[in-house]
Amino acid sequence: MDGGTHAPQPHLTISTHMKRSHFLTISAAVFTLLSVNVSAQTPLNNGISVRDAVNKSRLVHYTIQVPENAEGLEVSLANVKPDQDTDLYIRKDGKPTRDHWDFRPFVQGANELVTIDANSDPKLVPGATYHIAVGSQLDKKAEYSLRAAFILPNSDGGTPSATRRYRITWVNDPATTATVAWEQISGEAGTVYYDTQDHGTDASKYTFKKSVDREIKHFDMRNCFVRLEKLQPDTKYYFVIQDQSGTSNRYYFQTAATEQKPFSFCAGGDSRNFREPRQQANRLVSKLRPLFVAFTGDMINQDISVEWHEWLDDWQQTITHDGRIIPILPHRGNHERNGNSTIYNLFDTTPDNYYALNFSRDLMRFYVLNSEISAGGEQLDWLQTDLRSHSSKTRHLVAGYHKPMRPVVAAKKEGTDEYDHWAPLFYLHGVDLVFESDSHAVKRTKPVRPFNGEGSTEGFIESSNDPKATVYTGEGCWGAPLRAAQDLKPWIAAAGTFNSFDWTHVHKDRIELRTVKVSAKEAKVGQNTDETPFNIPANLELWEPESGTVLTVPGD
Template identity: 50%
Template sequence: MKKSFLNILLFLVVTSYASNDKYRLILTDNPATTIMIGWNQISGTSPKVHYGTTDYGTNWQNYPSSKSIDRSISYKGMSNTFAKLTGLTPNTNYYFVITDSQGTSSRFWFKTAPSNNQRMSFIAGGDSRNNRTPRRNANLLVSKLKPTAVFFGGDMTNGDSSSEWQSWFNDWQYTIATDGRMFPIIPARGNHEDSNNSIYNLFNVSSSNVYYDITFGNNLYTIYTLNSEISAGGNQYSWLNQKLNGNSSIWKSAQYHKPMRPHVSSKSEGNDEYANWAQLFYDKGVNLVFESDSHTVKTTWPVKPCSGGSGCDDGFIRDNNNGTTYVGEGCWGAPLRSSNDAKNWTRNNGTFNQFKWVFVEESKIEIRTIKVDNANNVGSVTNDNPFTTPSNLDVWNPSNGSVVTIINSNVSYPEVTLTNPIDGSTHKVNIAITINANASDSDGTIANVKFYVNDNLIQTDTSSPYSTSWTPSVNNQSYILKTVAIDNDGNETTSKEISIFVGEVSKTITSTINSGDDDAEQYESSGKMYMNSSDLELVYDGSSKGNQHIGLLFRNLNIPTNATITSAYIQFTTDETNSGNTSLGIKIEDSSNAQNITSQGYNITSRSYYNKTINWNPNSWTTVGESGNKKKKHQS
């Protein structure tokens, strides 16, 4: 017996990975042109970053640029390695890998900040310490909300130990999006960082004293990172005062760890920070301050320092026009504390795991408080539009509203309104729709008006009257229309969105007469109006009154423009019986907005009606209270 053997060769393809982990992006300079990439170099030699604006995956040879490391320091049980990329193009995607003698890392990417003053988003919070579940939840939400940068107010770990820091950086990898996008951090020092070295050596920030500033855009927004764990006065005060004096940014902001006036009664007052910074913030126009440390939630009204008098509470008094808004105070994973020390200038306060989601544009800053516990169920914003709230995002909505808005009173923005089509209207596929908008600018001129359908730009009009024509090509679909007006200063305003439907819609619209003045009788012989009859005779009302005309006013029908009415009917209810026969004629007033019925003579017959008369010969009405089909007059 002969046996055959099939020999199978199994080829294993082995990919050689670089020996590094615990990746981080840090902003230390101009965020439009510079980024610091940090990682832990586990083993291997000659690490290098390969990068470019085209995604070549892990094929490092194809990337046009490379950068050797600038600094490497062994600290907290890691070989913290840093490479600064400079000369980058603003508002641009950059893809990169890290190679060493042992292989190539995964491919990551980041987006440089814009160099102009376009709208940007940020996340701000602190105190991630020792509860890893909320810490990871908050980190995961960073990957889904895709901010321009993350402001982190200190107390990353509980004991500043090597093992805690290694766990912290492992958890920080949750901030990396599923497509490999990373988001830069701007860190401050907290009291649980035993020294400045923790922030300086692990994030390679620009100052060993851990106070520094970063400006976004041309002059849109400056964030001052301060150090509340060293003297707020002295050199730090002198630096901050000098920086603020020379700053022409539209918005100025600060972050530091310990709050001036904590909203937890067991926490000591931040008198050093208050004495050195509060008045300086107010005098130099610092609009928004992020504080941490107390493991609680607070937002304040705009405030200024005070030393006494009516309304002065704990050194602050409300100033809606020029005050500074303070928000915080931690909750990125540290043990929560009761928010039990509110002030009369506290806007809202609470206790839950959270961070702040901040939108900055020339005209305003918007701050939302985001609860992080449901992070796994939250959708994601897109890389191109980080401002649309994703599904299931848990935005705190306290008594004074979910959005804290700081308005720039020095900027005048255009006004724009969509005038056609109307919201909720129905249209036909492959038939052109004219879209019209009104736009004006109080201190200048309108440069152009952009028209969007489902966020896709379809036309830009540079002259009034502003309009475009658009033809929908997909049937049975809803579309969102909006316009954006841009003035001669480059300021933008987006109109209120409207929704239209393209296709066939079947809808029943009902109107019931509830007002006594919306039905009336007019005597045929004299034209006299009878406004308060207890019922309506159709149409003979005895020998004394004779025949009469009946007027019925149905309000709020709201029939969409261009709608086809396939069927309509009027339904009556019997209040007394009659076995006689009758023949009725029904007419409709020739008006899209019929006027009220009044007691003026001939108010029914003097109106203009459509030529067509609907004839109705109802059956005998034999039961009081009946309102079934035979009490309806249908017209198709």
């Protein structure tokens, strides 16, 4: 290929040699030239995908400037719906057209990927601006997701690995285990090198290493999971992932303590549709530096590949500026509509998507429940057995699930299954705090107990002086379309409608909950450190209902 005009020919073969072994070969018949409408060029941000739609009447144009130290540029185009087809055009010297481009992968009906680097033809020009266009051969609009990402040297200037979309999950003991997960872009799966000392990106200096325990292709990603065990409690673990391509940036995570040490965590759900508030919330998490995030379902809208690529790209914004990855406890919601396999195959949790974890020995036990399967049956049997074993010796009992028992949005159905099976059990064992989602509103209840007699409303009655009563909070505002909170029961302490998540401080004698408001003001919020996780950062916007900014739940 040369970088000039490429006119369609009856038999055209294009071969681009790329660092990550992406080869494009085309044998094509005559291509019909279509008219192109001139349009503005939208600047792209590194690693952040954009959504739009296009038909055959025009091209949609974008630009991205490659930094001087870049080793490559990856541009990926994904069709949102499988019956649609979009086309990718890339050119360095000006806008591409249907017959003037430097890179054009002719892939019918499939996602398209171009890697521009020292081995491609033409080669990458560091510092240059690349012009990208998306078109279609269809009369109707074809919806797509476009992402451009730099291939940069790792943090020590070395060649990066072919890995991305990192996440840490906890399924077993968070003091001694952790699962490191990522997408392997190409080549053999990488190896995790880890240590309690920071050795930067020099994998050879790390004391421990572990290869992949589980790899599965799901949502058009090679999801790799390394299950680390026998870790030290309350310790920072530094790690890199090394593969045939190179070495990732250095990241780290913090294990939980085994003594009753206070900690903080964030909880919320429903990040479905709107990426701007979702990204703002994620960046706030990175600034607060909680021990973990309990994400109570509906990460995405349609449970399709494009949405999960975008969600995981956005999740990278929870990583702190110094490389700390905050572990996630993912819950299944109704929009994870492909079943339990979605959460299991993306996060390596349990196949049934329910489990429980102790934090700070017996300071708190957190129950990840699945409201998208029966609340009775095997899940109820397990929950009853676990609560009987732990309720008497655990200071705080906390649960999370997606579908609320009594939503504050009138159009939402009552959670009868959850109420019938779980509410009595929560009260019997003194569960202190429950996080719900789904309604796209905000609520806090007073301490309540299940009761259907005089003075009750919809099966609950306020029971503020009862040490076994439960506070229910949440209802999901991490980026989904907001709904009015108008179904207010007498035992509702506060309700509202705004993007938010809960920030919870767990102490020996109490739990303190604050609701963080999510908006563009996030950019001016200060940052906590690992040593100051309970500080209120400068300019952090907190909900201030009449019932009080801080909801305090006493320990049992």
